[in-house]
Amino acid sequence: MTKTFKRPDGRKPDELRPISAKVGVIPNADGSAMFSFGNTVAIAAVYGPKEHHPRNQRNSAKGTLRCNYNMLSFSVTDRIRPGPSRRSTEISKITEWALEPVVMIDNYPNRVIDVHIHILQADASTRCAGINAAIMALAHAGIPMKDLVSSVSIGKLDKQLVTDLTKKEEDWEEGEGATDIPITMTHEGKITHIQLDGKIGTKQLNEAVELAGKATKKIYEVQKKALKEVGGKE
């Protein structure tokens, strides 16, 4: 099965697209980062900890992490209407949940940390690129964290599991069609976020998580390198 399977861009099933990462791309933000998977490019800016407005949303027990995911209108082939949408509010919330287990916000009561994620170019896996950029930006902003997280999307094209889907693969129609599973993990392999869009059996899902573990290790190394590089210059 593996031999006959061919991905549209000629990658191996467990091969990632070329990844690049850069820290400190937005000088006016307290922390910022850029992350890309092939043609998918995300930038993230972190502001804070700062005073939380509106006041009624303040939490006096611990700080608040507020994410804002935004796809720019020119990021896809058909121009999308700018501004918040159902999809972007959902992904913003998902990103918050993916980051919250590692970010230590207990020491910032009545404060908020704002994370703004912008997708400059979209070619699937945008939420994963967004999470990867966001965690680097948070580290750059000096926010205490237990660990870094790395995110990757695992797909099932017909019956074959593949790593890091592109838009073309996401729209796979042969056989059983495409299943998209974005997974976020710490570098120790603990899952902070997993989503599933499609159909998959439990056995194959376990395989998918294993595959994600390998992929996130590679992504972690890139994130680590990017953070260490900028430290020498700034």
Add this chain to the structure above:
Amino acid sequence: MTEKAERKIVIPGEVIMKGNDYLPGEGTEKKGDEIVAMKYGLAEESRKLIKVIPLSGVYQPRRGNVVIGKVENMTFNGWILNIGTSDNAFLSLMEVPRYVNKDGLEEVMDIGDMAVAKIWNVNRRGIDLSIKSRGLGRIDEGIIVQINPNKVPRVIGKEGSMIKLIKDETGCNITVGQNGLIWIKGNKVEDELYAKKAILFVTEKSFISGLTEEVKKWFEKEKK
């Protein structure tokens, strides 16, 4: 004084040291028998204590810091200063070294004035300031330069070597606030601008080791 021999950049979740010989300090955590970084920054070891010095991010107010702020508001018994932190800092009337009439608060400091103050307490409610020491109080003349608060240690230098060099070379009086604001007061505006240029040079080249020597060379070049 310890040398800066073991200094490396660490990222959150990275193991700095294994074994039980060292103690976890600021920005680190003990996990089993490993000391793990919680912040992104430079890991430093001194007297068996490992801590992480942040390289970026917002200014974290600390007790004893000298800061420069702008008067944002006045209450019946003090002033509220903005020192670049998420909560405003309060300077009480009690912390002014001389008698002030409660109707004449603006005579000491008015809204919009800049002041040098010392943090004497940081608690949940906010930051308390004091101007009860020498060199603190309202700023009447000179210029103020803003830099990244994380670069303040470089501008001051080891035991104040850098700031002393800039002071000697330019003949200006310089007060560095830990929050990244720097007050320069000289006899002439030219001197002040010269000092500003030097400080901005330091912040630009802050990643070079042996920076004080580099700045000395820079001053020699500027003189010609």
